[in-house]
Amino acid sequence: xxxxxxxxxxxxxxxxxxxxxxxxxxxxxxxxxVGSEEQLRRELFGVHPVIEAVLAWxxxxxxxxxxxxxxxxxxxxxxxxYLEDLFVxxxxxxxxxxxxxxxxxxxxxxxxHCGRFEWAVLDWNEPAIAFYxxxxxxxxxxxxxxxxxxxALMRLAESDARAT
Amino acid sequence: xxxxxxxxxxxxxxxxxxxxxxxxxxxxxxxxxVGSEEQLRRELFGVHPVIEAVLAWxxxxxxxxxxxxxxxxxxxxxxxxYLEDLFVxxxxxxxxxxxxxxxxxxxxxxxxHCGRFEWAVLDWNEPAIAFYxxxxxxxxxxxxxxxxxxxALMRLAESDARAT
Numbered sequence: 001x002x003x004x005x006x007x008x009x010x011x012x013x014x015x016x017x018x019x020x021x022x023x024x025x026x027x028x029x030x031x032x033x034v035g036s037e038e039q040l041r042r043e044l045f046g047v048h049p050v051i052e053a054v055l056a057w058x059x060x061x062x063x064x065x066x067x068x069x070x071x072x073x074x075x076x077x078x079x080x081x082y083l084e085d086l087f088v089x090x091x092x093x094x095x096x097x098x099x100x101x102x103x104x105x106x107x108x109x110x111x112x113h114c115g116r117f118e119w120a121v122l123d124w125n126e127p128a129i130a131f132y133x134x135x136x137x138x139x140x141x142x143x144x145x146x147x148x149x150x151x152a153l154m155r156l157a158e159s160d161a162r163a164t
Numbered sequence: 165x166x167x168x169x170x171x172x173x174x175x176x177x178x179x180x181x182x183x184x185x186x187x188x189x190x191x192x193x194x195x196x197x198v199g200s201e202e203q204l205r206r207e208l209f210g211v212h213p214v215i216e217a218v219l220a221w222x223x224x225x226x227x228x229x230x231x232x233x234x235x236x237x238x239x240x241x242x243x244x245x246y247l248e249d250l251f252v253x254x255x256x257x258x259x260x261x262x263x264x265x266x267x268x269x270x271x272x273x274x275x276x277h278c279g280r281f282e283w284a285v286l287d288w289n290e291p292a293i294a295f296y297x298x299x300x301x302x303x304x305x306x307x308x309x310x311x312x313x314x315x316a317l318m319r320l321a322e323s324d325a326r327a328t
Contacts, residue, residue, distance in 0.1 A: 020239070032240075033239045034240055035240055043243070050234050050243055069234070070214050070233070072207065072215045072231075074199065074204075075188060075199060076196075076199055077198070079207070103320060103323055106320040106321040109317060109321070110317060114317075117313070117317055117320075118309055118310060118311045120307045120309055120310070121307070121310050122308075135323075136312050136316035136317070136319055136320050138310070138311055139309070140308060142286050142288060143286060143287070143308075143309055144286075144305070145282055145307055146296045146302070147280055147281070147301060147302055148270065148282075148299065148301045149279060149281070152300035152301075153270055153281055154274060156266070156281075156300050159299075
C-alpha cells in the first residue's frame, strides 16, 4: 500500500510529538527537546496558530512528518513557506516519502502564491544537499543565522539603547 | 529630540514602503523589489497578518524600521521572533537607532516568551557581524538556507513523487 500524506489533526498531536522525539534522537539532540505535546497542540490548533504539519501514513502507521510556517520577503511583499522539520523514520526510508513530503509543501506554497519555499541544511550534510539540489533547490552560500536566546536575550531587551 | 520607536499604523504603509525602497537602493537591489504598498498593507493589517513592523521617528520624520514575524522551534515547542529587515536611513546613522530597533524586537520576543530572536547576516559583512556579536548574538556557522522559487518551485510541486 502506498503512503498517504495528510494534514495533522488535533488527535495526531501525540503521534507527531513521538516523531519529533524520534527526530531529536536521530540527530542526537534529545537533550534539547523541552517542548510538550500540549504546546505543540496549542501552536497547531490554538487561536492564532503559527505552524502547520502534515504526516506521512503507511496504512495506520505514521512514518514521517513535515512541519512548516510562513516567512516573508519584504522585497517580494509576499509570504514564503519555511520548512522547519522534515523527518522519515529510518525503517521507512528509500521509498520516496521525504520527497513526497517536500513536494506536498511545494504544492502548498504554489497554491498560496508564496514567492519562495525555503529550509535550512547543515553545510557538511552532503547527501542532503545533493538531494535538495536534485529537487531544484539552490543553496544560499553567504547568509548566516544570528541568534540571541536565553540570558543574552533578556540582557538585550533590558539594555540601555535610547536613540538620540 | 530623541527618536521614538512605535508600531506601524495603517496610515504608515506609504512611509514604510518608501523605507523598503530606500533599503533596496542601499543594497543595490532595487531591481528585486516587486511588492507594492497595497501588498504590504494586506500582510500587516489584513485578516491573517503574517508580519509586524515598527518605525523609528525623529520628530515627524521616519528614519528607520524593523520588520519581523514569528518562526518556530519544534524542539523548544515555542515561537521565535525573526527579524526580516532592519534599516536606518544613512543620514540618521551613528545615533543608536539600529540598536534601539533591535532592542525593541528583543523586548517583544521576551514579552511573548519566545525561545529565540534570530536574523540573517551576510558572512562578509564584518562590521554588521561585530555589531550583532556586541549585542549578545551568536553566529550559527554551519547552517545554510536552501531555496526553491519561480519555475523550479512549480516543477517541484508538479513532479512525480508518489511514495510507495
